[in-house]
Amino acid sequence: MLISKIISPLSDDIDAPTQSMLGLAALAAELAAEGVSVKDLFARTGALPSQLEDPHARISRRQRLAIYRNAVALAKRTDIGLLAGARQRISDYGIYGYAMVSSPTFGEALKFSIEHITQAGSTVLQISYRVENGTAILRSHGTQSLGHLLPFVAEFWRSSMTALFS
Secondary structure, three states: OOOOEEEEOOOOOOOOOOEEOOOHHHHHHHHHHOOOOHHHHOOOOOOOHHHHHOOOOEEOHHHHHHHHHHHHHHOOOOOHHHHHHHHOOHHHHHHHHHHHHOOOOHHHHHHHHHHOHHHOOOOOOEEEEEEEOOEEEEEEEOHHHHHHHHHHHHHHHHHHHHHHHO
């Protein structure tokens, strides 16, 4: 039996301000390219567009999901999650991104990533990690709680990870 380690625990309090704003600037920029304002993206979420400029700003999981709902509703393209995730750059991950890029090998970068994933940004799902036959496997848990947002969240997160690991 292979053991998976939970690497991104979630707070039981969906309204606790535990989520950083990392990743949301890329989402806002991709929507802006479609003519959607950041003000509309943040409408009725309780979060402020100005928080995108504050590396210490925190929002709740509920607010992040509200921003994601707005993104899906406002986007002109159905692949907005893939496009926004691919738009992210190493600097979007702050010190975590720079630490990963300074790793001498991809394997060491991945090891660092797993050990410090909570510093990479916010997640709305619990993520586990295991190694099977020399292959690292990341798995999302609780996907049913996202309902219609699941395709967007999966595409955004996985596209973001591809951009980061590239």
